[in-house]
Amino acid sequence: MSPARPLDKIAAGLAFLLGLAAILGALGSQYIGGLVPCELCLEQRLAYYWGLPLLALILVLWNRLPLPVWYIGMAIVLAIFAWGTYMGAFHAGVEWGFWPGPTACTGLGEEFSLDALNDLKPVIGCDVVQFRFLGISLAGYNALISLAIVVLLFASIAFQYRRNRH
Template structure:
């Protein structure tokens, strides 16, 4: 009886595509809420966008360079982007907790602490809207945008982890 070929594990392109598409729709939705819907992001909202700004181009590189990249590079990019979105998940959960009053938000974001400003600085702030991180600007089914970001980011992490470990095949 012949020995079976060793198992190989590698990224699944369809799940990578799904993670990219979900992330793209999420960040475009956030930008639409801001620029079309008039919802101004708080500092935590802006920080939650970084996994999209860094991770989506990396996934695009992976998708469009799929045939030219070796297996180890594919896995490395997938793991790195999964790590970014795991951080994004944590940020979304933390921000949701700040909104619900479970966690204290950063002092720069919830209006706690002393701020020293000069009169010259105040003259430049005429058109600036400052949104505190504990203010929910939009909610659907009891979930804020930060909560939706946590869900989307976690789903992207799951898709990427499934991509890496889910496709097990035997080389002939």
């Protein structure tokens, strides 16, 4: 029988898998589904582009990292995804009209084409919802997924602290 995996590594691994599924879903919706990401959509992806490689490195080096380095690395990943949660919630609020979005991408209408200017691709306004499921937009789902990742990372840190306290 193999030894039980510590809960800290399981929680961190689940956070990584959830994040990987989310960014692959976002890229799939763009390149396969044809959805055009707005400025805020692209900015929300930064949490995955920065956080997932760092979390993958921590997972690979799990038992080889000095504990203080592990805590600092996990805290950085947690902070990155906390920022991602904020960005997703902010974008969802822009979509619902709770507050204005960046002037560069709000109020453009359903699709604003700059084809006359150097044949650029269509620009989608940050306040335009291209897809909803159960009344929640992709930005809303990103906020929820990023929050779940934050909770899993916090749990991982708490499990590690509890295990090493004794």
